[in-house]
Amino acid sequence: MMTEREYWKEDHPVIQLRVWVLGQMVWGAFLAGIFLAVIAAVLIGTWAVGEFLPEESKQAPSPYGALDIVQTTRIA
Numbered sequence: 001m002m003t004e005r006e007y008w009k010e011d012h013p014v015i016q017l018r019v020w021v022l023g024q025m026v027w028g029a030f031l032a033g034i035f036l037a038v039i040a041a042v043l044i045g046t047w048a049v050g051e052f053l054p055e056e057s058k059q060a061p062s063p064y065g066a067l068d069i070v071q072t073t074r075i076a
Contacts, residue, residue, distance in 0.1 A: 010016070050058075
C-alpha cells in the first residue's frame, strides 16, 4: 500500500465529499457500462438472427424502392 492513511475513514468534510463524489462517478460508469453492454447484446442478437435467414431473403429488392415509384407517380 502506498500510504497508511485511510482517507475514506477521515472526519474531514472535504475528504468525505471527495470520496462520495468518486463513488458516484464509479457507480455512474458502471451503469453506463451495463447500458452499453445491453445495446451491444441487442445488436449482436439481431446480427445472429440475420445469419440464420436464407440467402435469398438477403438478396431481395429493397421495399423502399416501391415508395420511390409511388412518390414519382403522384408528382407527375
